[in-house]
Amino acid sequence: MAFVPKQITQYQAEHLAELQGDVSETAINYCLDLIPPFKTGDVVHDNACGSGAVTESIMAANPPPGIHIHATDVNPQFVQGVESLAKSKDWPVTAAVMPAQALTFEDNKFTQSITSFAFHCLGDHDEAARQIYRTLQPGGVAIATIWVFMPHVDALQHAHWQTRGRDGPMPTLLPLEDYQELNLRDALKAGGFTDEKISCTETTAHLKVPQGGLKRWAQLAWSYLGALPSGWSQDDEDHWDEAIGDIVKQLQSGKGITAGPNGETNMEMRAVAPWRRSRGGARDRAK
Numbered sequence: 634m635a636f637v638p639k640q641i642t643q644y645q646a647e648h649l650a651e652l653q654g655d656v657s658e659t660a661i662n663y664c665l666d667l668i669p670p671f672k673t674g675d676v677v678h679d680n681a682c683g684s685g686a687v688t689e690s691i692m693a694a695n696p697p698p699g700i701h702i703h704a705t706d707v708n709p710q711f712v713q714g715v716e717s718l719a720k721s722k723d724w725p726v727t728a729a730v731m732p733a734q735a736l737t738f739e740d741n742k743f744t745q746s747i748t749s750f751a752f753h754c755l756g757d758h759d760e761a762a763r764q765i766y767r768t769l770q771p772g773g774v775a776i777a778t779i780w781v782f783m784p785h786v787d788a789l790q791h792a793h794w795q796t797r798g799r800d801g802p803m804p805t806l807l808p809l810e811d812y813q814e815l816n817l818r819d820a821l822k823a824g825g826f827t828d829e830k831i832s833c834t835e836t837t838a839h840l841k842v843p844q845g846g847l848k849r850w851a852q853l854a855w856s857y858l859g860a861l862p863s864g865w866s867q868d869d870e871d872h873w874d875e876a877i878g879d880i881v882k883q884l885q886s887g888k889g890i891t892a893g894p895n896g897e898t899n900m901e902m903r904a905v906a907p908w909r910r911s912r913g914g915a916r917d918r919a920k
């Protein structure tokens with residue numbers, strides 16, 4: 634069995650929700666305002682759903698009766714979390730473990746397909762985009778958001794170098810090369826979407842960590858984002874506290890980080906949200 638440091642947080646959906654605060658919801662709400670309102674009979678895909686931020690945002694907006702949401706993710710704990718949440722609220726949601734590259738839905742199923750803040754970490758982006766395209770109805774709307782700036786990335790990369798040295802590979806989820814709008818557009822085009830049908834817009838959201846909460850936040854962030862491509866090691870366990878301490882220190886200042894009036898730490902995140910707006914028209918095939 635793979636080694637896991639004894640200090641690690643064993644991730645459940647609630648941990649991802651705590652780590653993200655309400656930044657996903659803020660950006661998702663911004664995106665939902667850009668597209669036509671949901672209508673009875675809509676079938677929505679919450680792709681790479683995580684703790685269910687998209688599903689929650691849709692349901693919080695009181696959609697018309699008769700819509701259905703399919704929430705999928707590769708992580709069984711997250712899917713279980715969304716399933717429980719939906720059940721407790723009596724939402725019209727079906728949750729399933731499903732990699733974005735191997736969706737088992739039939740062609741032309743969804744009226745809206747939303748992949749929120751996942752393209753940067755999905756693995757094969759082009760295949761994920763192909764699957765989104767394949768499962769979207771002609772004239773349907775796809776949204777795919779990415780963060781193009783996240784202040785905590787520098788802090789976590791610093792902790793990686795501090796505790797593991799400069800020479801080895803970067804953690805899988807903390808690559809040195811950012812995933813930017815152009816990368817996402819390229820993936821969407823590879824998936825079948827035509828460039829001129831993709832609208833892109835930028836928005837910001839603020840991740841607020843309350844006074845005294847940085848150590849907890851660093852623990853959640855390092856547990857989720859710190860693993861190397863080869864996994865965790867004994868060395869990581871031995872340097873766990875050092876890594877957390879370094880993240881806390883780095884988050885005291887830096888680009889996009891400010892202190893709020895009540896001692897909270899405010900991280901300004903910038904998102905790009907490409908979406909394809911035409912509804913009712915024939916779906917374009919990439920030439």
Ligand SMILES: C[S@@+](CC[C@H](N)C(=O)[O-])C[C@H]1O[C@@H](n2cnc3c(N)ncnc32)[C@H](O)[C@@H]1O
Pocket residue numbers: 653657680681682683684685686687705706707708711731732733734748749750751754755756
């Ligand atoms: C940053 S979270 C975003 C979650 C959620 N969509 C949101 O906006 O809050 C990225 C999600 O992508 C999921 N993920 C990573 N690779 C995936 C894949 N190949 N297929 C499906 N989900 C994947 C992760 O498990 C995680 O839940």
